[in-house]
Amino acid sequence: MGAPSSLTAGLIPKRNLNLQANSAVGVCIFGGNGVEKSHHTLAANQKLGVLLLNTGGPETLNDVQPFLCNLFSDPDVIRLPRLFQFLQRPLAKLVSVFLAPRTKERYAAIGGGSPLRRLTDEQADVLRMALEGKNLQADVYVGMRYWYPFVEEAVEQIKRDRITKLVVLPLFPQFSISTTGSSIRVFRQIFEGDAYLSRLPVSVILSWYQRKGYIRSMADLIEIELAKFARPEEVMIFFSAHGVPISYVEDAGDPYKDQMEECVYLIMQELKARGIANYHTLAYQSRVGPLQWLKPYTAEVLVELGRNGVKSLLAVPISFVSEHIETLEEIDMGYKDLALGSGIENWRRVPALGCTPSFIQDLAGAVVEALPYAKPQLTLRVTAEESDRP
């Protein structure tokens, strides 16, 4: 098992702002393979909290523009050179107003808002029950980065509840500066100025894509969906991950691409062990703006596969564990139409993990394994400011 973030933070080179999350440097993957056994128990006077971090999403169409404004105000989403950071807010306002009409149409197409709050609340509920099943009483909180309930609100509640030990679990299997990195940065800022919080023992699970339970749960979903095709062995397994700008990986040291590739490899290994040896491919979706993003792009690969005679395709969303706009609209509507129009005849998509029992059990296992590493977060360094910005 890797060492926890709070212990290793001081060892991280300043340039590699978020490499605490990178298994390549051997740090902070709690229960990396998910096989460790923990017999951790809490003393009677201890109160355990688990904080689930997520992006959040607009709940109504009126929320779309302010949600986008929050998103683009994040210096980990639009990374401006230090000199131009004073432009972050006005730029966010401008971009959000520009993108809002089209984005509203897309949220309208999935029922008028994001299902993320409801789905994450459900995950929090079943996780609490799974922990109970492991004889661990915990309060499970949801903190969203860009919409209600904000991380700040969740932390306020944690304070009011006088939690004495906290495990932070971002609902992103793979680490990216733009997701987990951003949420942890905000989390740390809230903690820094607060006497109680800065002494609260905290364990942060920065990524968990390697966990056996997660990999098996993904393989289960793929196996079930493959079996629904007339000729399962002929199906192309198409992993579609959320993209990030290439500069995140190449300049800022984001481990996201490496972790994504390793994650796909591990899922395919698990499928092979079950006798499933289909062709597979990984591509990146959801590009926004004029920058180069991770390639290949999902849309381009789908067209190419159709042109090359692939007839059956199983889409597997891989960077997120709930249904959201990028599964329900972008994949189920946009990419499906594109694929069918490009010669692919049989299309299916694997559902998001959601509250799949084996997955939730594994998350509960990750929490249990993280507990012994809880330390006051005074020394945790996961901030964009600490990177060498251009």
Ligand SMILES: C=CC1=C(C)c2cc3[nH]c(cc4nc(cc5[nH]c(cc1n2)c(C)c5CCC(=O)O)C(CCC(=O)O)=C4C)c(C)c3C=C
């Ligand atoms: C692992 C998942 C995600 C990564 C990586 C990520 C990076 C990233 N996203 C944007 C821009 C947008 N994101 C939006 C919504 C959104 N993004 C994620 C996940 C990741 N983003 C989620 C779960 C959601 C919420 C979805 C919902 O159902 O509400 C949006 C708005 C919606 C849309 O237009 O798709 C934008 C815009 C950037 C620029 C970025 C990396 C820098």
Ligand SMILES: [Fe+2]
């Ligand atoms: Fe996003």
